[in-house]
Amino acid sequence: MVKSNDNTYIPLGGPSKFRPFWSLLTLRLIASHYADMLEKRMRSFLLTTVTVLIAATGMNGCASAGLTDGEKAELNSARQNASKAYDNGLTKVSDVSPSARATRPEQVPEYADARAMLENADMSAFMEESRRLHEKGERSDSWGFAAIDMLAAGEDKAMLALIDAMPIGDTPDRALSRSWLRPWGLAAAGRNEDAVRAMKRLRDDLPPILYRGHMALLQEAIGEYDEALDTYSLTSEELTLPDIDADPSESSILQSLAFGKYRILAFREANLKRLQGDDKGARKIYDMLLEADEDDYYATSQIDDIAKGEKPEDDELNINEALALALNDEANLIEERQALAAVIFAQSAEAPFNHFVSALRQSALVLDPSNSGVREIEAGHLYDHGFFEASARVALSGKARSEERAELMLSAAQAYVELGKFERVSALVEEVLEIDGGDGMTLLSASDLMIRADQGARAAELAAKARQTDIQDGLIGYTHVIESEAHFQAGDVEAAIASARNAVELDDDDDGMKEFLASQLLNSDATRQEGLDIYKELFKDDPDDPGMMNNYGYSLIKAPDTPDQLDEGYRLLKRANRLTPFEPNLLDSLGWAYYQYGDFDQALELIDKAVAAYAPFTHWELYEHRGDTLFRLGREDEARGAWQNAVDARPPRHRRSAIEAKIQTGMAVPPPEKRTPPLVRRSEPVETNDI
Template sequence: MTTRLIPLALIALTAALPLQQGAAWAAPMLVQAEPPEVQDSDRPAHRPAAPAPEFRGLAGPYLAARMAAIQNDYRNAATYYLQALAQDDTDGYLQDSALVALISAGEMERATALAVTMSDQGRATELARLVQRAELAKAGRWDDLIAAIDTTPTPETGGDASGGGALVDGMMRAWALLGAGKAGESLSAFKKLATLRGAGPMVNYHLALAKAKVGDFEGAEELLADPATGAHILGVVARAQVLSQLERNRDAIAMLEGTPGFAEEPHLMALRDRMAKGETLAFDSIRTPSDGIAQVFLTFGSVLATSDEPDPLALIHVRLAEYLAPGLGEAHLLTAQLLQGFGQFDLAEREFEKLRELGDMRPIAELSRIDALARAERLDDAEKAALALTAAHPELAQGWIALGDLLRQQDKFGQAVPAYDKALSLIGDQNPEARWFPLYARGIALERSGQFSKAEADLRAALKIRADSPQVLNYLGYSLVDRNEKLDEALRLIKRAVELRPDDGYILDSLAWAYYRLGRYSEAVAPMERAVAAMASDSLVNDHMGDIYWMVGRQREAEIQWHRALSLKPETEAETRRIRAKLERGLDAVLSEEKANGGKLPELRAPEPRNPEPAGAD
């Protein structure tokens, strides 16, 4: 039975009521989400994207660009769209598509140049205008930015009101007013925006930053003290700085230490230590209004990233945040996580590298990076990163869990056990819910390293914490079935897992195999056929199907399944040899040989070639 490395969910997001413009407030949070419940190794294979070949004419590069875009291959999509534009530089659709691909790939210089071209040609789209505004903010051309926003068509004049555009414009304009030296107008603009339904927490966070920027730390603290406004990592850092400026280091320290996830955030711990020594923190969460606009983009990028399938516009907004504030670590982290979600692991690694260049080695970023490397099948690099994380932060249980997962994925089960041991010792007994997954994972590692009695104890301990965990029920049940032990209990465990996940191919395979072990062959057929339908490319499931068909008298179909299992390359040579023996001598003979040899297939000489069947035989 195989298991996959558990992906780590490394960012939690909060949201307020929906805005009239269609947006909501969310920001990267401190608390790490729990790993999702998964069953088996189904990571998509990944290879670095090959260089985009040249195409002649317009149709070729356009179709290639569309295919690359569908696959979220942003670099090749950008290359192909630009090739298409070389054939027709007046097509607005091609221009906007190229702009999306360039920004998504992080090619901001080329993106800004294309946005200027689109504007010069009189075909600036909403996205092109957004890029131009970011460029104006980066250059500090505040009056020009205000004018560009003020002349944008509104819904009343035929403009587009979708995607929160009016609110984004309004917040950018408020920051631009501050940049233009009009602090009073800026604060008034923020206050007006905060009255929009559902926009209050989002806007009040930016209003707090603006107040602190102009020295109104009392007003900033009043806003940031509201959890709806400041309960995210950027808000926590800003509030600590504000409190320190108000000579309230003790309150700031208490606030930091009471923040969920504080012990896993070295940056917050460093702020605490500095204030404990009597240092007054400078307020540098916002250095310029351009930084404020970067956080506007990050805010909306976070909002759009909150769904199970993030909106592609989330990546656009966060890329713009990076462009305006290259030192904004949260933007690089969210970009990396979005790229992971879109399957672009090499691009994600570039973002993690930027974080390291910034000296931002937070465990939450390193855990996400380890996951990205593993998904990119760079297992050696992922293991080195996990070892480095556990060396730098030996007190972090999630680091040891990540290391154990990586070792387990590489079949280093014996080495994985001590990693899970360390994680469980760090978690202790005070938080049972946090123990179930490392207990389950250690149980797998122990079972796969031949220590079943210890494995069984871990799996049962995990079940005491989560009695309805389908993967734990299935793993324990299947392990008992595979050992031909406690078959009635095993069947009961697996049936419960099937109730919880009726379409899971691995669990259906376990159920069918339990029936097989109990000699209830006819009952095994239906669940095994469903398992094969769900997992047609799995060698073991097809092998099991063959055994069951044989036992119900369907020998020809059994042989077909065994041939298919061989073609799918079984995991071990022993499995391959056993399937070939069944094809040569039949399952009955193989089982008889195994029974006479202590449960193992004896080593036999290679059989003589069988005579071919006569032509025309059934």
């Protein structure tokens, strides 16, 4: 399942298109704060990112192109040093680390380039290529990966020799530069004082929070635990989470982003305190986190462990583990900048697959295969961009404790859902339940997967079982939400509505629950008006939210009773589309509105954009809409193909039978009459009419 920003849990599936989606408004507030600074730096950053992608994943072309004579001389010297290191037996191209070799898939394709290796999560091939380039003295901007693999292989001397051979400033990205890697190479060689001095030289080059985290990780890895704790020293002022809903200002949003980074450092500090026997000090940090966010589940669980006298399961970090975390921290920063750049320049929340970020995280897993947190993130990164086989392999690789293994198995099952391997999904879910079947969140996640694997009855059973656990009170309502979706998937609309009512009865102040109930009520003619009435009241409280505009607008145009209803829904959707023009659910909703106006060409154009924006994922409702529209345009063979796509995307049982009937006999219902939509001016306020 997906955890939303307000700590509620939203199912990945859903009865229809009534699901939360990313709004760009928050990111735009952040972007406006950064605008002046980014004016000078962001375009340079984008060029750097492109360069890094070519350097780190293309591994072709000439590294010396565009260099000055002095820089070329330095690069030639570095190549000679690398060649000497190879001749002296410090490195061999075939000697990739065992952890890199372990990522080699059973069936190895012929890779077009290093990008394809990353997309297939094959770090064996990727590190072989990095070492080969170092051996030949080529592409020095990719040698950092070879250095990381050398550390993973225990080749400490070779790693430091390689780093010292790297030209200063040759690598376009800080995370693999000579100066960034050198503290870690020195630490691996046992030169601890030199390592700390080298890290201190990075103070002005790294963002303050990132430098603080890197220094503390290095100090812990070399055994300077007191110094690491002094470096962390999180304060209550730093661990303050603003109320963005109450104060959606630029400063509060930036403070919220900073809180996320400080929270990570706080957990590292608290864990190190516990390892040093200072449970009292760790408890103080967890208390500060709970004061900032009373729903911080992890902080609560750690306090419970302290109360029970349980000891941390981990030891202090070693060099490999600390460097793996530092690489992941750098990857997180790049993703944050990429999101900002996308908002400013592309006006879209979607970002392409970042091969360099993936290379950093996959390299981190080569260093520390047991890091389940990084493994989960990288599996998700691959999954989000449609590399489902690789995602499942990453999730199921490495070493993890039983609870962490259960979470990773659920991640793999999610990828197998998209691959249509439902037997594998069921097997993984049942194995997870053997490991952690008494945990309420595990049961909810398993139930959601069963819904998406078209096993509604099993999903409803697991959701009901979750209510019998010690699940947090605030999440009991979501057991009814999941149960409702399970009933809907099984084709039992009446039971789905009953479960949704149960969710609202538990907390009738929760607008999210009310909105979910409204979406289910709309699926029955007998309760449709009740659903519209709920949406109308919710919309009055939040008229500027594009997600609400989409959901309420679509509820009006899906099967309008009157022309006025269609017009009002269209106005909402048109306005929302101007705020979030790339959101696939909204594109489909607006396309369906044009369908209802009889403008099938415009409808198809928008629905096709929705299908493309939804990729690499599919949704049955988008394809059903596409099939209906194609049929109205006289393209019946294409319509049947689209309807078959809808069936393959696992619609609820009652909708599946209706779609299958259309495949056989087409559409007998007359098409909507063509009429012109109302003009929606950009400054026009949206009001709800009595309809």
